[in-house]
Amino acid sequence: MSSKINHHRINGQIPQPCPHLAEYRTRNGSKPFRALQECLRVKPLGRAAIRRDPSEVPRCGACGEAARSRLYACVTCAAVSCHSSDSPSPSHAAAHAVSMPPGHEIAVDVDRAELFCCACRDQVYDRDFDAAVVVAQTTASTLGGGSIRSSPPPENLRKRRRVDYRPWTPDLRERVLMTRNSSPLQRTEGADGANLSNLPWGLRGLNNLGNTCFMNSVLQALLHTPPLRNYFLSDRHNRYYCQQKNNASNASKRNAASNDSNSNKNLRLCLACDMDAMFSAVFSGDRTPYSPAKFLYSWWQHAANLASYEQQDAHEFFISMLDGIHEKMGKDKRKTQSQGNGECCIAHRVFSGILRSDVMCMACGFTSTTYDPCVDISLDLEPNQGVSTKMGSTKSHHSCNGEADSMNSSQNCGTSTLMGCLDRFTRPERLGSDQKFFCQQCQVRQESLKQMSIRKLPLVSCFHIKRFEHSSIRNMSRKVDRYLQFPFSLDMAPYLSSSILRSRFGNRIFSFDGDEPDASNELSSEFELFAVVTHTGKLDAGHYVTYLRLSNQWYKCDDAWITQVNENIVRAAQGYMMFYVQKMLYYKASEKPTPS
Amino acid sequence: MRPSVNRPPTPDARLDREKEPSVLEIINIKLIESGEKERLMELLRERLIECGWKDEMKALCRAFVKKKGRNNVTVDDLVHVIMPKGRASIPDSVKAELLQRIRTFLVSAAV
Numbered sequence: 001m002s003s004k005i006n007h008h009r010i011n012g013q014i015p016q017p018c019p020h021l022a023e024y025r026t027r028n029g030s031k032p033f034r035a036l037q038e039c040l041r042v043k044p045l046g047r048a049a050i051r052r053d054p055s056e057v058p059r060c061g062a063c064g065e066a067a068r069s070r071l072y073a074c075v076t077c078a079a080v081s082c083h084s085s086d087s088p089s090p091s092h093a094a095a096h097a098v099s100m101p102p103g104h105e106i107a108v109d110v111d112r113a114e115l116f117c118c119a120c121r122d123q124v125y126d127r128d129f130d131a132a133v134v135v136a137q138t139t140a141s142t143l144g145g146g147s148i149r150s151s152p153p154p155e156n157l158r159k160r161r162r163v164d165y166r167p168w169t170p171d172l173r174e175r176v177l178m179t180r181n182s183s184p185l186q187r188t189e190g191a192d193g194a195n196l197s198n199l200p201w202g203l204r205g206l207n208n209l210g211n212t213c214f215m216n217s218v219l220q221a222l223l224h225t226p227p228l229r230n231y232f233l234s235d236r237h238n239r240y241y242c243q244q245k246n247n248a249s250n251a252s253k254r255n256a257a258s259n260d261s262n263s264n265k266n267l268r269l270c271l272a273c274d275m276d277a278m279f280s281a282v283f284s285g286d287r288t289p290y291s292p293a294k295f296l297y298s299w300w301q302h303a304a305n306l307a308s309y310e311q312q313d314a315h316e317f318f319i320s321m322l323d324g325i326h327e328k329m330g331k332d333k334r335k336t337q338s339q340g341n342g343e344c345c346i347a348h349r350v351f352s353g354i355l356r357s358d359v360m361c362m363a364c365g366f367t368s369t370t371y372d373p374c375v376d377i378s379l380d381l382e383p384n385q386g387v388s389t390k391m392g393s394t395k396s397h398h399s400c401n402g403e404a405d406s407m408n409s410s411q412n413c414g415t416s417t418l419m420g421c422l423d424r425f426t427r428p429e430r431l432g433s434d435q436k437f438f439c440q441q442c443q444v445r446q447e448s449l450k451q452m453s454i455r456k457l458p459l460v461s462c463f464h465i466k467r468f469e470h471s472s473i474r475n476m477s478r479k480v481d482r483y484l485q486f487p488f489s490l491d492m493a494p495y496l497s498s499s500i501l502r503s504r505f506g507n508r509i510f511s512f513d514g515d516e517p518d519a520s521n522e523l524s525s526e527f528e529l530f531a532v533v534t535h536t537g538k539l540d541a542g543h544y545v546t547y548l549r550l551s552n553q554w555y556k557c558d559d560a561w562i563t564q565v566n567e568n569i570v571r572a573a574q575g576y577m578m579f580y581v582q583k584m585l586y587y588k589a590s591e592k593p594t595p596s
Numbered sequence: 597m598r599p600s601v602n603r604p605p606t607p608d609a610r611l612d613r614e615k616e617p618s619v620l621e622i623i624n625i626k627l628i629e630s631g632e633k634e635r636l637m638e639l640l641r642e643r644l645i646e647c648g649w650k651d652e653m654k655a656l657c658r659a660f661v662k663k664k665g666r667n668n669v670t671v672d673d674l675v676h677v678i679m680p681k682g683r684a685s686i687p688d689s690v691k692a693e694l695l696q697r698i699r700t701f702l703v704s705a706a707v
């Protein structure tokens with residue numbers, strides 16, 4: 001039974017070479033596949049193949065077969081032989097391995113550039129060979145010519161990842177706390193009268209406090225971010241309790257150092273407490289617009305450098321307020337774990353994912369990998385259309401809620417899409433010769449390729465579209481008004497680290513395979529759109545508005561004004577920040593709340 | 597001058613038989629040289645994923661590996677086991693689409 005222990009990490013297991021491959025390697029020195037490397041060709045659609053010269057039509061040396069069977073080239077003598085798994089007699093490839101002296105067992109599939117052992121009748125894997133193929137493919141796809149990348153195919157049985165999210169039930173102490181500090185909810189009519197009471201629970205306008213639509217727009221999205229809302233509405237961060245605790249710790253601090261009165265104020269400052277107050281107010285049933293003045297004041301205190309009455313950037317506000325929540329609560333819990341692992345403050349538990357960046361040496365294929373936590377993904381708008389080199393599968397693999405699907409694929413050419421941005425984001429890019437990286441294997445600076453992918457998905461994905469371009473040279477900013485199409489349902493699987501490389505390069509092992517996360521880390525990669533922050537107008541005189549999807553109906557939140565809108569209005573809007581929640585959480589969230 | 601695509605060639609029985617390898621071979625070479633074979637393969641991959649064929653085969657493979665134990669299965673074993681089911685379960689619509697593409701190619705390439 002103990003021998004089974006290794007099998008728990010199947011996905012992390014690196015295939016061992018068969019004895020024939022191991023022997024071939026020892027016989028052929030440090031670069032066993034050098035000759036083969038020269039025959040590597042990248043086909044027009046980006047797949048690798050083995051051809052001695054580009055126009056060669058390989059055929060079996062024994063029977064002349066060229067089309068029906070798999071064709072293998074012996075890595076020792078380059079003889080091409082056919083092989084099929086279902087013939088009762090040994091195939092020509094197997095016969096070749098037997099008839100020659102030892103050393104002719106390993107062959108390469110001429111159309112897939114994958115290694116095969118004809119004696120073991122099994123696929124074999126070699127790190128150096130696979131690295132060479134990957135380098136050839138990425139080089140071909142980034143250096144003009146056939147710079148085509150078909151989008152990776154969807155895989156329904158793909159590996160799924162879990163972000164740690166545990167439902168919460170109050171314990172005895174918490175229940176006492178809740179009842180003591182609770183008051184019954186009442187529903188009062190808003191200014192517009194009766195029809196407002198049909199609005200979903202918690203939908204309440206936010207007053208503009210003087211150019212604060214940048215804040216209101218983001219707050220509306222956060223107030224209806226399902227896991228965040230659940231957290232605050234289930235009283236996980238009780239402002240009375242938090243302040244009490246702070247006062248106590250302040251008192252002890254005061255005794256220690258009574259000279260610093262400023263630190264007291266900072267300690268009492270807690271953005272999460274202000275969020276808690278806002279959630280209470282917004283979900284109280286009162287429909288009259290709410291003024292988040294207290295919150296704004298706290299945020300000013302927190303982000304002193306951003307405070308002013310001028311129009312701010314909604315994205316900067318989003319980042320700085322997540323920072324603010326983290327700073328306070330991270331300190332409280334004394335969590336030392338990195339923010340991406342799902343154990344941090346509520347802001348990071350909800351929004352934090354992990355990005356992975358691979359830098360690959362173009363000389364030897366050595367890959368250096370780094371992981372970075374992120375609370376959102378900033379995407380460049382695709383460059384002007386018309387120069388698009390994308391071919392291959394132009395069909396979108398993402399559905400936009402059924403009926404919109406056909407419209408979606410027919411418009412695909414010429415319109416920027418969120419998926420297009422994500423494709424670009426995860427596409428390998430060649431780093432300029434001015435930023436060569438030091439390859440540990442070559443021990444010199446080398447040209448390299450960089451590729452981003454998503455190692456861990458957050459519960460809620462925020463995509464920020466870089467519409468504001470800033471040139472530090474001219475100290476000028478400008479806004480890009482181009483339309484971007486975004487889907488209501490988004491499958492993030494193609495952008496996961498695990499899919500990205502494998503779907504492009506076939507069955508290979510990579511130098512990072514050993515540290516792939518284990519298979520227990522799985523959950524849905526399917527996301528649903530629930531909030532869009534839009535920006536209209538010019539850079540400095542613009543206006544932010546948020547569209548929210550609640551109970552499958554869209555609402556426009558324009559500061560104090562809430563209106564129900566048709567989904568086509570949302571689709572046509574100029575998205576600046578898009579908020580997607582993991583589908584399973586969304587479905588739970590969109591169930592009609594039962595007030596009683 | 598582009599040949600008319602509206603008039604498909606009469607179905608060539610020889611295509612489906614092994615009796616005339618030379619024609620098959622010529623077609624194969626034409627398909628490869630023009631890059632059409634690569635595009636057809638890509639189309640086929642996409643269609644087989646869309647219709648669930650790939651998932652079905654994957655499930656078959658998983659079941660077989662589970663039965664045999666993961667260290668006792670070779671790629672050849674897998675191919676041998678799923679080949680009959682795999683061949684039989686390719687939807688007719690996919691076959692028809694590919695056939696139509698090949699016909700169109702043959703007309704335009706004037707083989």
Ligand SMILES: [Zn+2]
Pocket residue numbers: 018019020021105117118119120121
């Ligand atoms: Zn072997």
Ligand SMILES: [Zn+2]
Pocket residue numbers: 060061062063064065081082083092
């Ligand atoms: Zn043969």
Ligand SMILES: [Zn+2]
Pocket residue numbers: 074075076077078079096100104
């Ligand atoms: Zn040989």
Ligand SMILES: [Zn+2]
Pocket residue numbers: 237238239242243270271272273274
């Ligand atoms: Zn607090």
Ligand SMILES: [Zn+2]
Pocket residue numbers: 325326327330339344345346347348349
């Ligand atoms: Zn945190």
Ligand SMILES: [Zn+2]
Pocket residue numbers: 361362363364365366439440441442443446
């Ligand atoms: Zn190197």
